[in-house]
């Protein structure tokens with residue numbers, strides 16, 4: 001197989017709002033020789049997002065858009081993505097809902113990671129709801145983003161067992177470890193690698 005150099009990797013952006021642990025795992029993945037992607041931009045909806053620190057650590061450009069006015073923020077965001085020749089977007093704990101127009105513009109090019117076994121538990125508080133329903137299993141899903149929340153085509157899922165005495169915190173922690181492995185695997189899958 002031909003080796004991918006920085007020049008022929010697909011340029012991508014990761015969108016975050018918080019801690020950015022998935023961002024960190026994606027950055028590490030992007031640096032592997034045979035990874036099909038490079039991460040050129042970190043986009044945050046939150047100036048205080050802890051994950052922004054990875055911009056400095058890994059020397060990746062970062063930009064904050066507050067989405068107070070969605071239209072204005074998205075228009076600026078689109079110019080930034082164009083300027084940086086971004087071809088694919090990875091949502092990783094991004095807490096804003098992108099407009100239909102934005103999603104249409106990047107049709108089939110936006111992925112998201114969600115901490116449940118979709119189609120179960122779309123939206124927020126997934127772990128709480130899974131525990132309240134006495135689920136035996138929960139997990140995480142990487143899927144394409146379409147205009148309906150957490151409803152696009154599923155790429156990969158990972159199941160974890162819900163133990164007795166499991167709390168929201170222990171479940172979240174256990175699933176997050178799997179998220180860090182699942183997102184890179186899902187990217188390899190869509191690149192047929």
Ligand code: GRF
Nearest residue numbers: 019020021022093113114115
């Ligand atoms: C993850 O559980 C992700 O699935 C969800 O938000 C969390 C983000 O964590 N959408 P991090 O910011 O990547 O650490």
